[in-house]
Amino acid sequence: MSFAIIETGGKQYKVSASNILKVEKLDIKKGNKVEFKKVLLVNDDKTVEIGDPTVSGAIVEGMLLDNIKDRKVIVFKKRRRQNSRKRYGHRQPLSKVQITKIMSKNGKVVAEIKENQIKLSSGKEVEKKLSSKKVKNVKKIVKNKEKK
Numbered sequence: 001m002s003f004a005i006i007e008t009g010g011k012q013y014k015v016s017a018s019n020i021l022k023v024e025k026l027d028i029k030k031g032n033k034v035e036f037k038k039v040l041l042v043n044d045d046k047t048v049e050i051g052d053p054t055v056s057g058a059i060v061e062g063m064l065l066d067n068i069k070d071r072k073v074i075v076f077k078k079r080r081r082q083n084s085r086k087r088y089g090h091r092q093p094l095s096k097v098q099i100t101k102i103m104s105k106n107g108k109v110v111a112e113i114k115e116n117q118i119k120l121s122s123g124k125e126v127e128k129k130l131s132s133k134k135v136k137n138v139k140k141i142v143k144n145k146e147k148k
Contacts, residue, residue: 002111004102005041006060012040015060015099017111025093028064034097036060042102044110057105065096 003016009024028034039058042049049055069091077086102110 002042002044002102004039004043004058004060004110006036007038007040007054008036015102017099017102018113019099020065020096021099022068022070022094022096024095025067026064026095026097028095030064030066032064033100034062034064036062042104042110044104049104055105057107059101059103060099061101061103062097062099065098067093067095070094 001016003014005012005014007013008026011024013021013023015021026034037054037059039055039060040051040053042055042058049058051058070093072089072091074087074089078084099113101112104110
């Protein structure tokens with residue numbers, strides 16, 4: 001199985017074609033193509049290209065699925081016996097990216113997915129993923145709210 005190691009947002013990720021990963025927020029609109037040029041390693045089934053520090057000419061392409069927020073992290077500070085407490089939360093902005101193509105330094109395609117495998121998040125796909133009973137329950141709840 002072919003894979004690559006890329007660096008983005010100060011972190012390193014091991015990716016292969018069709019992987020969906022959450023990276024630091026990218027300033028790109030939903031559905032656009034993303035290119036990661038900081039490729040540290042490219043592994044084909046037969047050869048391995050290791051960068052010094054990056055593999056020059058190697059590119060990993062992806063599709064931006066959505067810009068989301070991570071789960072909330074609660075920060076609680078307390079000074080004992082001082083009646084001093086502070087509580088606040090933080091939600092890190094992230095981007096969901098699906099890897100579509102991995103190219104080696106000479107332009108050879110190492111791994112690629114077909115365009116119909118790209119998963120864009122839309123309401124219709126969410127309904128398909130839910131079982132039919134859950135969809136019916138959700139529709140009932142929406143109708144009840146509309147009546148009120």
